[in-house]
Amino acid sequence: MSVATESVPIYLQWAILVGLVVASSVTLVAGYRVITGPTTPDRVVALDVIGTNVVAIALLFALETTEALFIDVSLVLAIIGFISTIAVARYVTEGDIIE
Amino acid sequence: MVGTIAAVVATALIVVGSFFLLVGTVGLLRLPDVYNRMHATSKATTLGAASMFLACAVFFGPQGESLTAVVGIVFLFLTAPTGAHMISRSAQKMGVEFAGGATWPGATDSTPEAPADADPEGSDAESAD
Numbered sequence: 001m002s003v004a005t006e007s008v009p010i011y012l013q014w015a016i017l018v019g020l021v022v023a024s025s026v027t028l029v030a031g032y033r034v035i036t037g038p039t040t041p042d043r044v045v046a047l048d049v050i051g052t053n054v055v056a057i058a059l060l061f062a063l064e065t066t067e068a069l070f071i072d073v074s075l076v077l078a079i080i081g082f083i084s085t086i087a088v089a090r091y092v093t094e095g096d097i098i099e
Numbered sequence: 100m101v102g103t104i105a106a107v108v109a110t111a112l113i114v115v116g117s118f119f120l121l122v123g124t125v126g127l128l129r130l131p132d133v134y135n136r137m138h139a140t141s142k143a144t145t146l147g148a149a150s151m152f153l154a155c156a157v158f159f160g161p162q163g164e165s166l167t168a169v170v171g172i173v174f175l176f177l178t179a180p181t182g183a184h185m186i187s188r189s190a191q192k193m194g195v196e197f198a199g200g201a202t203w204p205g206a207t208d209s210t211p212e213a214p215a216d217a218d219p220e221g222s223d224a225e226s227a228d
Contacts, residue, residue: 009101009103
């Protein structure tokens with residue numbers, strides 16, 4: 001964190017902090033739709049939104065720590081979110097993922 | 100380490116990305132229907148995360164790590180409409196209805212209580228009789 005304090009301007013640090021707060025609170029609020037979604041596709045949509053928000057949180061963390069490794073982390077999270085969305089959609093529709 | 104122009108552009112991209120994430124979640128909470136919610140989230144949230152990817156690509160410079168961010172943007176723009184299409188197809192096969200009495204195209208005057216996965220041509224022929 002001390003490295004980031006030296007080399008990153010102060011407005012960028014504040015923007016990263018505000019972005020982290022917004023993305024985290026939005027992820028928590030999307031959990032409301034997961035709990036009280038009227039149907040199962042509502043819950044799947046809300047979980048997809050949570051996955052995309054977690055990707056954004058990982059990117060903001062990469063910016064805050066100036067570690068480019070977390071871009072790879074966010075890419076892997078995006079891949080896992082896509083595959084899980086496809087798997088849940090197929091399971092709801094067909095009753096089976098791989099027949 | 101990071102130049103002034105790159106820092107300003109990254110700040111603007113972070114602000115835009117946070118705004119679009121907020122808009123996507125407000126649409127997820129406020130809209131009345133699963134299809135409307137998916138329409139809101141699959142555009143706005145994808146655009147917000149892509150803006151964050153672009154901020155990382157600007158911040159980490161032209162060589163090395165920012166290529167991963169560009170690959171992430173391409174991946175997100177390819178997979179988010181595919182996932183939304185799969186969820187909406189499963190919702191249609193489950194029989195989730197539209198809000199406000201709207202119907203599927205092709206079944207012009209079908210009642211809202213009709214099963215949503217009925218054949219559109221078949222129901223159209225039935226309604227024509």
